[in-house]
Amino acid sequence: MSFEYHEPTSIADAVALGARFGEAGRFLAGGTDLIIQMRRGRVAPRHVLSLHRVTGLDRIEVDGAVRLGALVTHRAIEQCPHFQGPLGALVEGAEVIGGHQIRNVATVGGNIVNASPAADVVPVLLALNATVTCLGPDGERTLPLGGFLSGPGQTARRPGELLTSIRFDRLPPRSATAFLKAGRRKAMEIAVVCVAVRLTLDAARERCQEARIALGAVAPTTMRAGAAERALEGQPLTDEILRRAGRLAAGECAPIDDVRASARYRRLLVETLVPRALRRCLDRIGRAA
Ligand SMILES: Cc1cc2nc3c(=O)[nH]c(=O)nc-3n(C[C@H](O)[C@H](O)[C@H](O)COP(=O)(O)OP(=O)(O)OC[C@H]3O[C@@H](n4cnc5c(N)ncnc54)[C@H](O)[C@@H]3O)c2cc1C
Numbered sequence: 001m002s003f004e005y006h007e008p009t010s011i012a013d014a015v016a017l018g019a020r021f022g023e024a025g026r027f028l029a030g031g032t033d034l035i036i037q038m039r040r041g042r043v044a045p046r047h048v049l050s051l052h053r054v055t056g057l058d059r060i061e062v063d064g065a066v067r068l069g070a071l072v073t074h075r076a077i078e079q080c081p082h083f084q085g086p087l088g089a090l091v092e093g094a095e096v097i098g099g100h101q102i103r104n105v106a107t108v109g110g111n112i113v114n115a116s117p118a119a120d121v122v123p124v125l126l127a128l129n130a131t132v133t134c135l136g137p138d139g140e141r142t143l144p145l146g147g148f149l150s151g152p153g154q155t156a157r158r159p160g161e162l163l164t165s166i167r168f169d170r171l172p173p174r175s176a177t178a179f180l181k182a183g184r185r186k187a188m189e190i191a192v193v194c195v196a197v198r199l200t201l202d203a204a205r206e207r208c209q210e211a212r213i214a215l216g217a218v219a220p221t222t223m224r225a226g227a228a229e230r231a232l233e234g235q236p237l238t239d240e241i242l243r244r245a246g247r248l249a250a251g252e253c254a255p256i257d258d259v260r261a262s263a264r265y266r267r268l269l270v271e272t273l274v275p276r277a278l279r280r281c282l283d284r285i286g287r288a289a
Contacts, residue, residue, distance in 0.1 A: 228248040
């Protein structure tokens with residue numbers, strides 16, 4: 001494993017190095033995916049561009065919207081007071097990533113650019129309709145997260161582009177989020193299936209105004225369960241309607257058999273976890289009333 005190591009100290013320097021090395025360079029954030037992939041010979045960048053000394057990318061800003069710098073760590077998300085209420089799924093996603101040592105250094109930007117279909121924070125951000133902003137030699141561009149993820153380990157990021165931030169709107173009243181993960185062990189385990197849900201009730205609190213359901217580890221990318229979302233919107237959220245959403249989500253995902261679980265078992269998990277996450281949202285909205 002031989003490469004040149006660079007330590008830019010500003011966003012501008014990082015972008016300039018990214019532009020100079022293009023496909024031959026890789027940004028290094030927490031390194032919890034990249035270093036392992038380099039050791040296993042899956043990637044062999046000739047230039048590693050460390051982001052450790054770049055300032056200004058580790059902030060969480062909350063006003064009308066929420067903006068996460070790409071270098072915000074999972075630990076920082078877990079501890080952020082703004083995410084203790086309706087945005088609690090962000091904490092639920094972040095707190096199950098690896099162990100403490102991993103979460104102290106691993107970043108939200110790395111979780112997105114690594115583009116594992118089983119990533120834990122990505123489904124939560126997808127359910128929140130997040131956008132991602134990249135900066136490269138051709139300037140800045142902002143894309144919906146759903147359009148950014150294009151396959152296992154693949155994104156729409158152009159060679160040398162730096163992911164700088166992730167943005168999503170704050171939730172309207174009568175909203176909640178929930179994240180559930182099924183793995184083979186309780187800790188240090190990549191998801192067998194994960195589910196993130198965002199729910200907003202109508203003014204009378206009787207019907208679903210808006211639902212977003214994102215699924216992990218059941219398709220080549222983290223995916224939205226659009227048919228299940230449509231089946232909820234405008235409906236009273238009875239147990240039967242929630243179970244139907246679970247069945248629809250299980251029908252629209254495309255899991256594979258692998259060493260950790262069969263496709264059939266993954267579909268059963270989706271069918272079970274979607275209504276459970278929706279019920280959790282309903283409880284949370286009820287408790288906040
Ligand atoms: C023991 C262990 C357990 C784990 N458990 C989980 C888990 O339970 N759930 C889970 O989702 N993940 C898990 N992971 C994976 C990993 O920790 C996360 O995906 C993490 O968020 C990656 O962030 P990072 O900062 O370490 O990324 P890095 O490894 O630094 O980078 C990952 C990729 O993103 C690119 N990149 C990083 N930042 C930027 C940027 N700002 N702009 C452009 N490109 C960038 C890098 O070039 C690289 O290709 C685990 C890893 C380990 C080692």
